[in-house]
Amino acid sequence: MKAMEPYLGSGEVMERYRISTRTLHRWMKNQALGFPKPFRINRRFYFKVADLDRWEASRGAVSEKQVETVKGLPIVSDVIQDYAGFVKAMVARRRELGLSCMELDLRAGMQESYANKLENWPKAYGRGIGPEIFPLWLGGLKVGIILVDLPRRPRKRRTLDASVAA
Template sequence: MNVRHGEPYIDGVEVQRRYRISVRTLRRWLKDEPLGFPQPFRINRRFLFKVSELDAWDARKGAAPEAPETAKGLPIVSEVIRTYGEFVKAMTARRAELNMTAIELDARSGMQEGYSNKLEHWQKSEHGRGMGTDTFPLWLGGLRVGIILVDLPRRPRVKRAA
């Protein structure tokens, strides 16, 4: 949280965490004038939002900003995941949220040293690896997360190869 002129501010990433939304949703909210979402100001490439304006918007909408959603009484720590790439991105974000290095994750999960780095960069290098049946529970356990399946209101879109 930043403070400017005695007023606390948070950046766009923190706003996304606060409302459990993606960057696309945040952009859509900012363009939707009838929604009345507080507008940020920009410093370099960062968007900063006044916390007081967000709190006022929450009060107007009847939302509880800091109340996390739960499933089976446990806090939800990611958005809906529809693809393997989104899964890897969520797992990488979770590791960063826990302030854990890839080597620490390897040690905690019981994976070979350097393996979680290969999992996180599965598409980006010739040494990347996709997750297998043996690795899946180790990776989840190392980050202290689980998976809950839910019915989606509509069928997920499938990207077609160009």
Template sequence: MTALAKNEKYLSVDDVCDRYRIVRSTLWRWIRADDTFPAPMVINRRRYFAEYDLAKWEAKRGGHDPDLDGKLVGLRPVSGVITDYNELVSALTDRRNKLGISSIELDARSGMQEGYTSKLENYGRPQGRGLGPDVFPLWIGGLKVGVVLVDLPRRPRKKKQEAEA
């Protein structure tokens, strides 16, 4: 069995069917017929799909591959598509590690209080802190990265949400 990726979101078969507004038999046909469709992971005899892999598959079908070493307005991307806060923190932590700088050095470069990077990277733990509007530009500025928004395929609303609306 493949190990679960840190900060990865997994969708059940029903979630995938809701996402594409298809029935289960169509999903199984896609898996058999399309070798580019993401393979499910089996956990406790249930199948789950990595949301990132599904987004990549959707992007490729639209003619865009997020993993291509491309450039955005002349700049080289340094992460994949980020869709939630966990992925943002992981991407910024990975960037710091690739640059080979310590969290204390990043604090000094960015003008943040000493020890603050460690709190940001460990936000889910008791000593951690969330990211606010004052700190965000300091953190990404210290790493010399920017944030790029990309248009992801729209995920349909669930039937419950439609009924409540």
């Protein structure tokens, strides 16, 4: 038996492209645009996801399936520039993997409830990260760190007052 292809209803298509009902109908009528033809069932329109992906690709859109990579590995966070951003990215990764703090502790070989302390570092019971825990936390979430050059912000030059310089 052939697997069913995924379809999107009109509402999902409008949400995907952030368009109104009127715009969707204009796109469907405009043959020069080449928008995929829907299937109509009981006065409802359904679009094949594969057709929508092909249409996006023909228009030069980047597919959501194309993941940004560094050295062939997928990027799983935004740019991190401070400790709070690092912890936020680690929490997001843990949640993405569907792990609780206790599961992460077990997986990483950290003592019980240590991940919770790391994630809540500004609180009284929180802990900062040390050289022993750092590789365990990264390994438990199956992530690594790659440093990249960020564009430098121009420095503001200080001008010396004449009275200070004298």
